[in-house]
Amino acid sequence: MSDTQPPVIPAQPAPAGADSELRQEATAILRALVGRPDAEFHAGQFEAIEALVAHGRRALVVQRTGWGKSAVYFVASLLLRKRGAGPTLIISPLLALMRDQVAAAERAGVRAEAINSANATEWGRVQGLLEAGQIDVLLVSPERLNNPSFRETQLPRLLDTMGLLVVDEAHCVSDWGHDFRPDYRRIRDLIARLPQRVPVLATTATANARVVTDIEEQLAVGGTEVFTLRGPLARASLRLGVLRLPSARAQLGWLVQHLAELPGSGIIYALTVSAAEDIAALLSRSGFDVLAYTGRTDTDERMRAEQALKDNQVKALVATSALGMGFDKPDLGFVVHVGAPGSPVAYYQQVGRAGRATESADVLLLPGPEDKEIWRYFATASMPDEARAHAVLSALAEAGGALSVPALEVRVNLRRTPLELLLKVLAVDGAVERVAGGWQSTGVPWTYDAERYARVARARLDEQNAMLEFERTEGCRMEFLARQLDDPTATACGRCDNCAGRWFPGSVEEGALQAATKGLDRVGVAIEPRKLYPTGADRLGVPVKGKISEAEQASEGRALARLTDLGWGGTLRKIFEAANQTPDGPVSPELLRACAIVLGQWGWAERPVGVVTMPSRQRPQLVHSLGQGLAELGRLRYLGSLEYAGEGPRLGPGGNSAYRFADVRGAFRVPQEWAEDLAQAPGPLLLVDDLCDSRWSLTEAARLLREAGAPGVLPFALGLVG
Template sequence: MTSSAASVDTRAAALAALRDLVGRPDIEFHDGQYEAIEALVEGRRRALVVQRTGWGKSAVYFVSTLLLRRQGAGPTVLVSPLLALMRDQIAAAERAGVRAVAINSTNAHEWGDVLAQLDRDEVDVLLVSPERLNNPAFREQQLPALIQRLGLLVVDEAHCISDWGHDFRPDYRRLRDLITQMPPTVPVLATTATANSRVVADVAEQLGAGASDAGDGVLTIRGPLARASLRLGVLRLPNSTQRLAWLLSHLNDLQGSGIIYTLTVAAAVDTARLLREHGHNVRAYTGQTDADERAESERMLKNNEIKALIATSALGMGFDKPDLGFVLHLGAPSSPVAYYQQVGRAGRASESADVLLLPGTEDRDIWHYFATASMPDRDRAERVLNALGDQPISTPALEAMVDIRRTPLELLLKVLDVDGAVRRVQGGWVSTRESWVYDAERYERIAAERVAEQQHMIEYEQTDGCRMEFLQRTLDDDTATPCGRCDNCAGVWFPASIGESDAAAASSSLDRVGVPIEPRKAWPTGADRLDVPLKGRIPPGEQASEGRALARLTDLGWGGALRDLFAAGAADAPITPQMLHACVRVLAEWKWAERPVAVVAMPSQSRPLLVDSLARGLSEIGRLPYLGALEDRAPHSAGGPGGNSVFRLASVWDRFSADHLEIPAGPVLLVDDQADSRWTLTAAARVLRQAGASDVLPFVLALRG
């Protein structure tokens, strides 16, 4: 058969498979779809497809898989970042007659069956997370054989490969090593809807790993990113109360069902609660939501059984509901790229969908927190490298040695692993003994790019030009032209009015007070390494009871006032009458087993006026004797939030004394300004219990996290 005849044959087979996939006999390829399929199937090339959400990127890899399998190729490995995305991809594969299975954190009980299916060649597509590729057992026992049989490697949401991308994940960088291990005849496809030129170049370079022409040999197919179905708008309101009141007034005016994004877990939970209380059928969806509940919520939204999911970015990449009617944001993402990625969930198969941004004054603070949390720190990295040797050390044990909390420690280990300085093995982590140099210049460039992206987001909010054109140009799409639909092109399409009763309801909801503080019940493992002679469970007679905080720092309501109170550089001052009254409300609603008989304050280095006035105020209003503050035996020791449990405990162990106080034989209210790890309150409660208190009830203004 001639080359041209083979190409015609491939196109006919590909088109038939596409029509089976979408269930329409009249469907044709979008521009670029067949070109990508042809490059993979006939050319066995490496390709990067950058196309808007809804263009049909999944069709490219499912159709390519079917054609390659008919030629005798092995299974496709699809690296996919989110469980929600995996569920949608498996459902789409079934429609195309593609046998797809997944290996992820939620189906460990099925892994044996999946591996047996692979051995019998009964799997067309294996979906794995990037983290699974570095699981020691998978990496050493299954991956080598899989690489030799691999028919196609697909990297979905490929912008995650690039640390210039808005959603960088260190494990994605490891794919470069995987690509170099593969036979050069195995085609590779990377797909994304959100990549500017810098990210495209970075991803293409890594796709070309091991090839003589590196990134130059990667076929990049990039289409226009305009979404004609989206009607964009920005509504600036002065505060959280007004934004929630607008939702109460106008949620039912929005067409169909949709997603309301928030920047924090607390905001998602609080917003969902308020809307439900006023008759709106919504659910919260965050990274802390149970996996089964998340799956149920996705199904309910797809079936239009609920009006909206109130979600963090945990509901993002790949969630597929073609008729999603709207996407709202309570608070802006940190870049136009991230924003485009999320609003791309809407209007994928409909003529119209509404996208509205309601930015918040607190957005910059939240952006700064997440930006600084994601980059490795030189001092922390060196502490980890100095602690690791040839013998595996588990993450919990390492945490106790280096004073880094679990989540940032795991992120740092992944970065060091990708850089080749450490390696994950059975039993923990080891040093590779390879030299490692902190690339300060690179991280400074990335940090500067993050700041620039944040400024672009502010400019998007404030522009008087076309909003879709702005997003396209930010993504380096040179086809950008005015959309004719957004609020700047066609006029404001959304109401700005707020009903009085809705404003009152929102204000009342945000004025809620009282967050439980769970008591510590066990000493952290490894405390003896720092000469703290404590281990196992904390004896009941030395524990605190459940405490209360006025609010979390991340809360929509009192969280704002508390963030101002504890902002860097804020002066120490007595508590305001308004905040003291709110604290009294917390105590009035506290269902304690026995009313406290006295008040004791924590000794404060940073805010002695605030803590003392709070303790005295609660004492006077509650008609309880104020006994004073505990003695601080190390008043000049370093303190503040951060660090892991072992080091936090070590910093307060044996530090406080109640010898100068007359502690009554009853419950004591222990007052402090804020709680983070809770080890300060735990150590102080132990001292008070040993001094004779029958119970200790911690109370703080702010709960971090």
């Protein structure tokens, strides 16, 4: 049996000393599980099962996707259960992967359940089944290991009764793995607490020699020897190719023209949420049945999208890495990347979704000009900032007890997502712990491991350079990927574009380009008005809370585009990103025309009667010319700019909501000479800024204008962050 039941490989002769009775028993279970009386183990599967069941070993299995790693832990679980052992605990990183694993187990007759964030209403039932001995396999996320209730009540009982521990997608354990996750580092401590009788299995399809060594060291905690089984990683069914196109317009034009020619249904990967949503919208307008699948997609919608792809009801899911490890569709016909992942190993993992039970699947990479910028961000996103880490530790120490994340936010200037990630890192380092009331300090001294993070940063840069080399290589692409995984059996595939010639069209017709251009030129993103003050503002000297009065609120606004958008996003990134920020100057005619289109399509309840601008230290010419230009185009009165009160805002971009709000509260003022005009204004004002990030500057400015008499405020910005 394999994850997807590929063609049967003849049984290997039992090695000397092998338990022939165990092999017979395991083979009988395998045949019952797959429903085929002639099923035999693939090379290495029984050896791994024997190591776990007969010898209670700690084992690491590094095998390509589709080899059958799930067969090893399902068969081993049932064999151990027959010998009186408790259930298997599988630590699995993604909800989609868990769902597929539970479904595969049920098809195989294995009683499997999961405990995760998506099925909280089922936890009581699962706990009852567990206590009644009616579960063979329990799947949990690594984050569950830090849940106070699970850690303090359920986990100790599991440790006492567990028959087998499985760490799936074990490369997540390693700093060097392409998908390192802080919570996976808890697994080392979990293994150290296991009774010596409990075998441990770690599995992955994407580990090079450095990652393998790192995982082995973590499995060997306590001095236990690790049995490592490593097989060839090249995928014979995949036909790889790379097509460099000059622009996002050409990339999307290629998809519009050639997507229908790709076999079956598949996945189109994008590097950002906005890019995935933009591509999905463009392809939908071009007549394709596609769905977006990102971190912003609701859990229920994700499940429906996964099933639609499995049932071939859609041509493709346009996805971020949220659809990654373990997604199981054996006949997936193609994978296309619009933009390259930051390492060849990550790329191998994603393309491994295709061709698992088919003779051929097409894999095409369309590198993007903005790839390097995106890589730079993600390469360091999981690394803690030393100053911020010490600020968090100091705040927790001063609190003298548990703080919730919202309460901690107002003590340290960090947004929710990076704060939660930092807390995870500090927790696995033992400096903080999650408890019923939130997070608290453990009192354990914490030192920033600068050397370690520098090594990881250098490794990430090496991976990025290797990805660029993969794009440029004139040798076999599959061999290149296999060598990146330190596969000693790596050889030329004979199928990729370098081995057998370009198998994909390289041209894009004008009609497809025009369709892509029309999609990319679409403008206008809503700026949702703030309606609630941030929690904890009173702790920062601003005694307000709850709802913002409707009489002080801004109306829904508009931005030209998000900075992460494929269309105008690239132009805006060049203006605003610090790495390549352009000098201040008047707005370009092209940008002004695009903004005019946004205003023309707005559909506001009441047309604005005048324009005011936000004050700006960095781009005063840009903001002034944008406001004046929009006023002229709309034949509106341009009143001018708001003023700074005192020093004005001090923090700049970034930071969390409470700090950003406190920073801008009282930082602006309405010029006195506007008083009569605002009091007599017959309609709302258009409030213009260059960049909208937290929305608090626009919210505060709208409050002041409303207090001064403006009947309404319509915010407008060139760029929207997020």
